[in-house]
Amino acid sequence: MEKILDVREMVPKERHPMIFNTFKGLGPGEYFILVNDHEPKPLLYQFQNEHDGEFDWWPLEQGPQVWRVAIAKRTVKDPNRTVTEYLQTDHRRLDAIMERYQDAYKGGRWDDASKGFREFNLGLRRHIQIEEEILFPAFEEKTGMRDAGPTFVMRMEHTEIKGLLERILNATDSKNASQITESTHALINILGDHNMKEEHILYPESDGIFSDYERVQVVKKAQAL
Ligand SMILES: [Fe+2]
Ligand SMILES: [Fe+2]
Incomplete structure (x- = not known):
């Protein structure tokens, strides 16, 4: 409970x-x-x-x-947080909400499904906002990589992800299970690949170029967004 x-x-x-x-x-x-x-x-x-x-x-x-x-x-008390640990924890948290949402709509529990998807939608949009407004600009500033770097690709994928979120929200409101199945399948596919690239490349690279202070500031600003 x-x-x-x-x-x-x-x-x-x-x-x-x-x-x-x-x-x-x-x-x-x-x-x-x-x-x-x-x-x-x-x-x-x-x-x-x-x-x-x-x-x-x-x-x-x-x-x-x-x-x-x-x-x-948190399982550990450590003020020196990393971008990888913080945003990876959020990925896992969102995965768990997505699973509960899928159980709810498959079981025909539409009130739970609606509430669950709204939490997921808010959480993922916030997560994307944290990346696009806090993390990516700091990364681009440090590396000078903008139009051809990893953040450029991530931003394009975010646009696609947000489109799918909109479709799933509409399908949930109209209780359209087949549309939900199709769109959540597409979302889970793109998100799995997207999160993997962030967790293995972009986040660790960011941790590598930021100072201790800068890493902690990313987390604090993200929480307050
Ligand atoms: Fe992302
Ligand atoms: Fe992410």
Whole structure:
């Protein structure tokens, strides 16, 4: 069962202590889902200050009425994070959401399918945004490679991936199982290959050319995007 902490009915001054106690109670690798009625940015900054290198922060829903974020305790506490470890963890997390989504629509559980795909869609679009707005520009700046380098290819694949996300979202809303099967198959194929190239080439190369400080800044900016 997923741990859920809904603080919407709590008085504001009790919210943060409750959230940090819940986090302290997590075992390594565990997470809880925070449900809130506003964007919890100040909370993220407090986590970055007080639990540096100890947590992951994965938004699942971003308004306009409800904000949900999965707050995870990392298996290791290490403030010197790498781009590879951080973005690879996000790939695996998204793979797991995709699997739950597929189980849901195949089982005809359309409410779960809809919720699951919305989490996947938000998560993958954010992931792509992190790459295109934070990681790739830093990589291009350092290497001088723009129009012919690896980021150019990755950006083209992102466009294709976003097109498939749109199609799956529409197919999910219209409960069109055969269209979902066809588009998720295409998405999983392109994503498997795309993620592999990032994890084996682009991310390790980025870690190799960034300083310790620059690597950590990529992660902090990504969490706050
Ligand atoms: Fe990517
Ligand atoms: Fe990626």
